[in-house]
Amino acid sequence: MHAARNWxxxxxxxxxxxxxxxxxxxxxxxxxxxxxxSVGPGKGGNLGGLLGADRHCQMLAMAAxxxxxxxxxxLSENGSAGHPTIHAKDRIGNGPWYNAKGVVIxxxxxxxxxxxxxxxxxxxxxxKGEMLPGRSDTPNKHDILTGSQPDGTAYPGSxxxxxxxxxxxxxxxxxxxxxxxxxxxxxxDSPTNSSxxxxxxxxxxxxxxxxxxxxxxxxxxxxxx
Numbered sequence: 436m437h438a439a440r441n442w443x444x445x446x447x448x449x450x451x452x453x454x455x456x457x458x459x460x461x462x463x464x465x466x467x468x469x470x471x472x473s474v475g476p477g478k479g480g481n482l483g484g485l486l487g488a489d490r491h492c493q494m495l496a497m498a499a500x501x502x503x504x505x506x507x508x509x510l511s512e513n514g515s516a517g518h519p520t521i522h523a524k525d526r527i528g529n530g531p532w533y534n535a536k537g538v539v540i541x542x543x544x545x546x547x548x549x550x551x552x553x554x555x556x557x558x559x560x561x562x563k564g565e566m567l568p569g570r571s572d573t574p575n576k577h578d579i580l581t582g583s584q585p586d587g588t589a590y591p592g593s594x595x596x597x598x599x600x601x602x603x604x605x606x607x608x609x610x611x612x613x614x615x616x617x618x619x620x621x622x623x624d625s626p627t628n629s630s631x632x633x634x635x636x637x638x639x640x641x642x643x644x645x646x647x648x649x650x651x652x653x654x655x656x657x658x659x660x
Contacts, residue, residue, distance in 0.1 A: 466537065467535045468531075468533050468658035469534055469540045469656070470561055470655075470656050472492065472653045472654055476491055478606045478652070479644065482580075484512075484604055485508065488603060499535070501562070504659075505660050506656050507656070507657055508654050509632070510583070510603060513591070520589050521589060522587060523588075524547075528658065532657055536560060539553060540554060556621070559619070569619035570617070571621070577618055577619045578634070579617070579655060580645075580650070581616050585630055585632065605640045606640050606641055610640050610641075611639070612636040614636055
């Protein structure tokens with residue numbers, strides 16, 4: 436009798452394991468490891484430096500139920516006297532990274548910075564799992580702050596004011612610029628303008644100047660663990 440019950444239980448477990456309902460599921464929102472910020476700090480290019488940007492990523496992730504991970508902003512900083520050069524690609528862990536819907540964005544740093552990455556309008560979701568308005572929408576918010584070259588590295592130190600808003604602490608009008616990418620990969624005909632991380636420069640570092648070229652002070656966040 437016991438043997439029969441044990442056989443029946445084993446059969447049920449085996450059947451369930453082979454059922455699609457019990458098959459291994461892709462990561463969901465709780466396993467999210469990549470998102471575009473739904474909102475920025477609201478101070479233009481002044482993100483409070485990298486630490487302030489990281490805190491913003493962590494805060495948004497926590498509100499979305501993914502605060503158990505360590506989050507870093509995908510931002511570069513330029514080196515200067517007493518300040519090291521920091522490359523965005525070195526701040527984000529090793530991958531793979533998934534959006535809030537469990538869709539793979541890239542499996543590695545190398546893939547992320549290649550044509551094989553999966554960043555586009557319908558996959559570059561916010562921490563809430565929502566799509567942001569792109570170039571064909573009003574208002575357009577496809578400019579994403581990165582301060583980076585296409586390979587994820589910082590621009591030379593002498594260009595810091597024109598690519599990182601003075602390492603993410605400037606926000607007055609005409610106080611520098613920032614390099615941005617297009618999350619929707621939509622720009623002019625030039626391949627550069629369709630880059631996810633290095634499309635063009637902003638008009639300046641104030642919130643209004645960043646908005647004027649199609650942005651809103653948003654940036655990418657990656658879980659490093």
